[in-house]
Each structure stands twice: as C-alpha cells, then as structure tokens.
Amino acid sequence: MALLHRSATAVSLFVSAFPFPFALPSPHSRRTLTSLLPKLTMTTSASASGSGGSTASTRHTNRLASEHSPYLLQHAHNPVDWYPWGEEAFQAARTRDVPIFLSIGYSTCHWCHVMEVESFEDEEVAKLLNDSFVSIKVDREERPDVDKVYMTFVQALYGRGGWPLSVFLSPNLKPMMGGTYFPPDDKYGQLGFKTVLRKVKQAWDTKKETLEMGGTLAIDQLTEALSISAKSTKVSEDLAHRCLKQCVDQLTSSYDPKFGGFGPAPKFPRPVEDCVMLYQHIKLMESGKDSEARELMRMVTHTLQCMARGGIHDHVSGGFHRYSVDECWHVPHFEKMLYDQGQIVNVYLDTFLITGDGFYSSIARDILDYLRREMIGKEGEIYSAEDADSYENEGSSRKKEGAFYIWSSEEIDEILGENANLFKDHYYVKSSGNCDLSRMSDPHGEFKGKNVLFERRPISYMASKHGMSLGEYTKVLGDCRRKLFLERSRRPRPHLDDKVIVSWNGLVISALARASQILQLEPKDMVFHFPVVGSAPSEYLQVAEKAVSFIRGKLYDEITHRLQHSFRNGPSKAPGFLDDYAFLISGLLDLYEYGGNTDWLHWAIQLQSTQDELFLDREGGGYFNTPGEDPSVLLRVKEDHDGAEPSGNSVSAINLIRFASLVGGDRADTYKQTAEHLLAVFEARLTEQSVAVPLMCCAADMLSVPSRKQIVLVGDKEAPQYKEMLAAAFASYDTNRTVVQVDPKDTEEIDFWEKINPNIAQMACSGPPDLPAVAHVCQNFMCSPPVISSDELKNVLNKK
Numbered sequence: 001m002a003l004l005h006r007s008a009t010a011v012s013l014f015v016s017a018f019p020f021p022f023a024l025p026s027p028h029s030r031r032t033l034t035s036l037l038p039k040l041t042m043t044t045s046a047s048a049s050g051s052g053g054s055t056a057s058t059r060h061t062n063r064l065a066s067e068h069s070p071y072l073l074q075h076a077h078n079p080v081d082w083y084p085w086g087e088e089a090f091q092a093a094r095t096r097d098v099p100i101f102l103s104i105g106y107s108t109c110h111w112c113h114v115m116e117v118e119s120f121e122d123e124e125v126a127k128l129l130n131d132s133f134v135s136i137k138v139d140r141e142e143r144p145d146v147d148k149v150y151m152t153f154v155q156a157l158y159g160r161g162g163w164p165l166s167v168f169l170s171p172n173l174k175p176m177m178g179g180t181y182f183p184p185d186d187k188y189g190q191l192g193f194k195t196v197l198r199k200v201k202q203a204w205d206t207k208k209e210t211l212e213m214g215g216t217l218a219i220d221q222l223t224e225a226l227s228i229s230a231k232s233t234k235v236s237e238d239l240a241h242r243c244l245k246q247c248v249d250q251l252t253s254s255y256d257p258k259f260g261g262f263g264p265a266p267k268f269p270r271p272v273e274d275c276v277m278l279y280q281h282i283k284l285m286e287s288g289k290d291s292e293a294r295e296l297m298r299m300v301t302h303t304l305q306c307m308a309r310g311g312i313h314d315h316v317s318g319g320f321h322r323y324s325v326d327e328c329w330h331v332p333h334f335e336k337m338l339y340d341q342g343q344i345v346n347v348y349l350d351t352f353l354i355t356g357d358g359f360y361s362s363i364a365r366d367i368l369d370y371l372r373r374e375m376i377g378k379e380g381e382i383y384s385a386e387d388a389d390s391y392e393n394e395g396s397s398r399k400k401e402g403a404f405y406i407w408s409s410e411e412i413d414e415i416l417g418e419n420a421n422l423f424k425d426h427y428y429v430k431s432s433g434n435c436d437l438s439r440m441s442d443p444h445g446e447f448k449g450k451n452v453l454f455e456r457r458p459i460s461y462m463a464s465k466h467g468m469s470l471g472e473y474t475k476v477l478g479d480c481r482r483k484l485f486l487e488r489s490r491r492p493r494p495h496l497d498d499k500v501i502v503s504w505n506g507l508v509i510s511a512l513a514r515a516s517q518i519l520q521l522e523p524k525d526m527v528f529h530f531p532v533v534g535s536a537p538s539e540y541l542q543v544a545e546k547a548v549s550f551i552r553g554k555l556y557d558e559i560t561h562r563l564q565h566s567f568r569n570g571p572s573k574a575p576g577f578l579d580d581y582a583f584l585i586s587g588l589l590d591l592y593e594y595g596g597n598t599d600w601l602h603w604a605i606q607l608q609s610t611q612d613e614l615f616l617d618r619e620g621g622g623y624f625n626t627p628g629e630d631p632s633v634l635l636r637v638k639e640d641h642d643g644a645e646p647s648g649n650s651v652s653a654i655n656l657i658r659f660a661s662l663v664g665g666d667r668a669d670t671y672k673q674t675a676e677h678l679l680a681v682f683e684a685r686l687t688e689q690s691v692a693v694p695l696m697c698c699a700a701d702m703l704s705v706p707s708r709k710q711i712v713l714v715g716d717k718e719a720p721q722y723k724e725m726l727a728a729a730f731a732s733y734d735t736n737r738t739v740v741q742v743d744p745k746d747t748e749e750i751d752f753w754e755k756i757n758p759n760i761a762q763m764a765c766s767g768p769p770d771l772p773a774v775a776h777v778c779q780n781f782m783c784s785p786p787v788i789s790s791d792e793l794k795n796v797l798n799k800k
Contacts, residue, residue, distance in 0.1 A: 079130075099168050106385075219635070230681040247694050251273055316531065321388075331435050341371055342511045510590040521731055563580050662757065707780045
C-alpha cells in the first residue's frame with residue numbers, strides 16, 4: 001500500500017483545487033464497477049463491464065466515423081464532438097486553452113454504454129463538453145498503453161478504478177481528476193456528470209496553474225514510484241520455494257469449499273490461480289507429499305466442475321462468460337472475452353492430463369468449438385469479444401443484458417416438447433425463473449421469470465434419477481441443446497467485437513496447439529454431444545496455424561520485425577506492446593513443440609530479439625509494457641500482476657526459460673540470465689504479495705530447476721510410429737519439459753538446428769536412418785539410451 005500512498009500524496013495538491021468534494025462514483029446496480037487493487041502494477045481487468053446499445057440519431061457525425069475500432073464507431077454519431085487519441089486533439093486543446101475530457105472504454109462494456117445513452121447522446125451534455133472541453137474517446141483494447149497511464153492515476157487517487165474511465169487532462173495530457181461512470185444528474189448524494197463538467201470548468205478558469213502543477217507532479221511521482229529495477233541480477237537462493245508455497249497457501253486460505261473458486265463473489269475465472277495450484281500439486285507428488293497434493297487437486301477439480309455446471313458456462317453454444325455475480329457461478333455477467341477462453345482451455349487440458357477424466361477434455365473442446373463456430377473469421381483471425389447485451393427481439397427499442405442467453409420455462413416447453421421436463425429438471429428451469437440461489441444473483445429482479453441454465457446436480461445423479469443410462473441421458477441433453485441453439489440463433493445476436501488483438505490470439509493459439517496433441521489421449525470410444533463437435537484433434541492445430549499466418553501476414557513487418565497491436569479493416573495505429581510479443585511467442589513455442597514446424601520456432605526467436613530490443617531494461621532488468629517511442633504516453637511501467645490476463649513479464653520469464661532449453665551455447669546462457677534478472681526486479685513482489693503473481697511464482701520455480709527435461713524426437717513426422725511417440729511425449733503433465741522435433745532428411749531443418757543448437761543437429765543425424773522414429777530423453781546433462789517405441793518412451797518418462 002505504500003506505493004498507493006506515495007502516489008496519492010502526489011495528487012493531493014490539485015484535488016484541493018477543485019471547488020467540490022469528489023468521490024469515485026459507482027452505478028446503482030447489482031453489478032459493482034471495479035475491483036480494489038493493492039498495488040498500482042495490478043491491472044483492473046475485473047471491472048463490471050458489459051455493453052448496451054446505442055440509439056443515437058445519425059443527425060450527428062463526428063471524427064470517430066473514420067476510425068476502425070468498434071468502440072469508437074459506436075460513438076461516431078454522438079452529438080459530442082469526439083476526437084480520437086492523437087495530435088489533432090492535443091493541438092485543439094492547446095489552441096483553445098481548454099482541458100481535455102478523456103473517456104476510455106471498450107465495445108462490450110455495459111457501463112460504457114449506459115453512460116453513452118445517458119450523457120453522450122444528450123444535447124445538453126454535448127454542449128457543455130463541446131463548449132468547454134476537447135473530448136477524446138479511446139478504445140482500451142486498441143490502446144492499452146494510454147489506458148494504463150490514466151487508470152494508474154485513478155487507482156492511485158481512489159484505490160480503485162474501472163470502465164468507463166473518465167479523466168480530465170490539461171492540454172499537455174497531465175491528469176487533473178478522474179473517475180469512472182457518472183450518472184447524468186445529481187442523485188443519491190453523488191454528483192452528476194453535468195455538475196462535474198461545470199465545476200471542472202470553474203476550477204480550470206480560476207485555478208489553472210495549480211491544476212497543471214498538480215498534474216505534472218502526479219505524473220512525476222507516478223513515474224518515480226513505478227520505476228522498479230534490480231541492482232542484483234540474481235535472485236535469492238530460496239525464492240522459488242518461498243514464493244510458490246506462500247502463493248498456494250494464500251489461495252487455499254481463500255478457497256470456497258462449497259462452490260469452488262478462490263475468494264468471494266463476484267467470482268472471476270482467474271486461470272493463473274489454477275495453474276499455480278496444479279504446478280504445486282505435481283511438485284508435492286514428486287516429493288512424496290501425496291495427501292497435500294491431493295487436497296490441492298481436489299480444490300482445482302471442484303472449482304472447474306462448479307464452473308462448468310454453472311451459468312457462467314454457456315451450455316447451449318459453449319465458452320465461458322466473463323464472471324459470475326454470485327458465489328455459486330450461476331448468474332454471469334454475460335460478455336465473452338477471448339482472453340478468458342484461451343486460458344480456461346489450457347487449465348481444463350492440464351487437469352485432464354493429470355486426472356485422465358474426459359469431463360475436463362470435453363469442456364476444453366466445448367470452448368474451442370465455440371470459438372471455431374462463433375469467433376473466427378474467414379482468414380483464420382480470431383475475434384476479441386461478444387457483448388453482454390442484446391435486443392430481446394427484432395422490434396425491441398433497447399438492449400438488455402443476457403437477453404440472448406436466458407430462457408422462460410414456456411419457451412423450453414415449446415421448443416423441446418416431450419423432453420422439456422427432463423431438460424428443465426436437469427438445468428433447474430422454473431416458471432418463476434431460477435435466479436434465486438443467492439441474494440446476489442438478481443437483487444433487483446431483472447431476470448424475473450427467466451432462467452440461466454445451471455446444473456445443480458452431477459449428470460450421473462440426474463441420469464439415475466430419470467431411470468436412464470448415462471449414455472442415453474447425455475444424448476437427450478445434447479439433442480435438446482442443439483434445438484435451443486437453433487432457436488437462439490434466430491434471436492438478435494449480441495454485438496461482436498471483430499477486432500483482432502495479437503496478445504489474445506496468442507493465448508488461444510497456445511490452447512489450440514496443445515489441444516491438438518493432448519486430446520489424442522481421450523478414450524477412442526469417447527462420445528461427444530452438442531455443442532461439442534468431436535473433431536479430430538489435428539484440426540485444432542490447423543486452426544492455430546491459420547491464426548498465426550493471419551498475424552504474420554497482416555500485423556508483422558518482415559523488414560523491421562515489428563508487430564502491430566491489432567487489426568480491424570487494416571492494422572491499428574498502435575504498435576505491438578509487450579503482451580503482444582510475449583503471448584504470441586508463447587503460442588509459437590507451443591505451436592512448434594506440439595506441431596513440429598520449425599518455421600514457428602524461428603519466428604519466435606526473431607520476435608524475442610525484437611522484444612528485447614524494444615522493451616528490455618538491460619540495466620535495471622525486466623520488460624517495460626510499451627516501446628517508449630510515443631511522447632503522448634506519459635508512463636512506461638513494468639507490469640507484473642497476473643490477473644484476468646497474465647502479465648507480460650511473467651509470460652516472458654517462462655518463454656526465456658523455454659528458449660534456453662532449445663538453443664545452445666552462449667545464447668542459452670543469455671536467455672536464462674535475462675529471466676533471472678527479470679525475476680530479481682520483482683523479488684519483493686514475489687516475496688511479499690506472491691498471490692498477485694502466481695504465474696511468476698511458477699516461472700521462479702522453473703528457473704530453479706537445474707536442467708529441463710528434453711525429449712528429442714527424430715524421424716519422419718508423418719509416420720504413424722512417430723505420431724504415436726509424439727503423443728507419448730505429451731501424455732503427462734510436465735511444465736519442465738521441452739519437446740524437440742527433427743526430421744533428419746529435411747536439410748533446411750538440419751541447417752536451422754546447426755545454427756541454433758548443433759548438439760540437436762548431431763543427435764538427429766547420428767541415429768539409424770531406416771527407423772521412422774527415435775526418441776532421446778536428456779536431463780541433468782546426460783541422455784538416456786535412444787528408444788524406438790511409444791511404450792518405451794512412456795517408461796523412460798515415468799521413471800522418477
């Protein structure tokens with residue numbers, strides 16, 4: 001909290017300049033606006049967001065009409081004279097000598113659209129803004145660098161933040177005051193937006209110099225507070241053990257034994273929590289602490305089962321909503337975000353690997369099949385999000401949250417006929433509506449008479465209750481879900497944000513690549529029911545490669561080796577940020593290891609070099625979030641918080657450790673040294689607040705392992721025996737394993753390995769030339785004798 005205190009001191013000077021008391025506003029709704037954050041380096045991903053629908057008249061057209069961002073285009077016909085972020089707006093503010101009103105949100109943000117309808121479509125508000133301010137609208141998903149600056153300011157000032165983010169700036173872009181959602185008029189003791197605008201104008205007219213000085217001081221203090229670096233390039237010897245144990249202990253203390261998850265409602269899937277629990281589970285098993293290990297596993301499996309049975313899971317079409325407003329995962333905030341889907345898939349895949357239970361692999365398929373059906377464009381690009389709100393029918397005048405996803409009992413009867421009662425019993429559907437399991441589910445009666453599908457009992461119990469075999473019962477449910485899907489498809493769809501974000505695509509590319517091998521471990525007689533398609537696992541690899549090809553073709557410069565951040569009707573103006581590089585590199589490493597195409601590994605190495613050039617603090621350690629080349633972005637920070645998305649530094653640390661086991665010589669040493677210096681930067685955070693950085697805790701432990709296990713698989717990659725051995729290589733959960741695939745007859749591949757790791761090239765070329773597959777398992781600077789069958793490989797890998 002010291003960081004917040006230091007930053008708050010910086011802004012206290014100009015807070016007193018405003019002639020009115022100010023507190024961070026929050027809407028009067030069942031949904032809270034934001035999460036409280038103990039450190040500035042945390043990202044407020046858990047804001048209450050969704051979307052509504054704009055009903056603005058097209059009498060007005062502003063500068064946003066020429067933008068590509070779906071969020072900016074939603075505001076293109078507001079009477080507010082909006083500018084996009086850029087020099088034209090900044091110059092206008094300087095010329096007119098007026099403050100800037102900066103509004104930041106995203107296209108599927110519920111409260112962003114509430115504020116649009118209430119304020120930005122209002123002629124009186126528009127006149128106040130147009131007369132006395134230069135108004136700038138920013139899509140936080142398109143410009144996370146801009147959002148980070150002003151979200152950090154608001155969090156420092158009030159301890160919390162969220163979207164819409166509403167900040168008043170001086171013409172030199174220094175923040176003066178800010179908040180989130182404002183109602184249009186004063187009510188419930190809270191200042192309305194009109195009042196705020198008038199009072200900010202009054203303060204600017206009478207105390208401009210004080211405000212500008214306070215804004216400058218605030219940015220200076222924030223810059224100092226966030227300038228984290230490490231004098232030592234080494235971490236403490238026992239750091240890995242301490243931070244990993246502390247993180248897991250803190251999570252287990254917050255575990256909900258009844259409904260799963262870590263912490264109270266609202267409940268957000270935070271996959272990095274499950275990742276660290278699974279990681280520690282395996283470490284405990286390896287050290288003979290079976291009882292402790294099983295307890296951690298029980299927490300993860302119970303959480304994943306409750307999530308999958310809950311309303312946060314879209315039972316009809318697949319995929320997961322953003323979060324649950326109640327403690328039982330029942331009533332969700334209905335938007336679907338791409339970054340959730342990719343990470344949740346990997347957690348279910350890992351749990352399947354450990355347990356062998358097809359329930360978890362089927363949920364992974366459920367999510368991936370939803371993405372293939374709803375979220376992928378013609379060229380393989382993967383879209384960003386689906387809205388929470390939609391019209392109830394074609395004649396509706398306004399959107400409602402969840403309208404696309406909820407059902408009345410009568411609708412179920414009409415659509416499902418003779419199977420309606422069985423389905424309603426299974427999914428807790430009632431004529432009065434079923435959002436009654438918690439006082440937090442629907443406190444204002446918004447869903448009265450409506451049902452969010454929810455499995456209160458395990459499917460085996462329900463099949464027995466209805467006197468049916470499990471196979472017969474699951475088939476009936478699948479057929480019912482398909483009928484509901486077809487009926488739902490006739491409803492007005494929620495808005496699709498078809499922006500392509502490199503970092504989020506990277507998360508999904510990883511999941512797709514891993515699924516292509518891990519799902520081959522499913523029983524051959526496993527039966528799938530809608531919305532799961534039952535595709536051959538190899539199809540997921542094809543989807544991943546198509547997504548990567550889109551990014552390389554549309555968002556990568558082959559000359560400069562740089563990425564652009566996003567694409568919609570063309571690349572965005574924003575450059576690639578740390579997360580774009582780190583998450584994509586992680587996806588490429590998985591694409592190589594699970595798919596075997598060295599082109600992806602070669603590109604990953606190139607991207608890592610560019611990442612180091614643009615973001616690495618070579619003296620202080622760690623990576624900055626931006627390249628630091630845009631003078632309008634006033635803060636450059638080193639992000640560490642593993643929240644709804646993992647931090648770029650956590651993912652980068654793991655990437656570097658993985659690279660070090662793929663390349664040879666000095667380059668491998670450099671990768672490990674860079675990773676250790678990065679972890680040294682955040683050692684205090686790892687020690688004092690490890691629960692905020694669970695993935696970085698895993699990275700610290702990975703670095704402490706003396707030597708990663710290498711499985712070098714040599715042979716004809718299309719041969720059945722080779723494919724069997726590849727599947728065996730991935731048949732267990734092992735985060736400290738690297739799989740290298742080499743075809744000794746491919747001269748380009750051998751040349752590639754000669755350059756980056758001659759030992760692997762030599763290993764590939766020294767084996768028997770007539771065998772379709774040979775595996776070498778190496779660890780602790782020694783290799784086992786070569787094996788030539790999948791059973792032999794499993795035996796070697798299972799030796800302790």
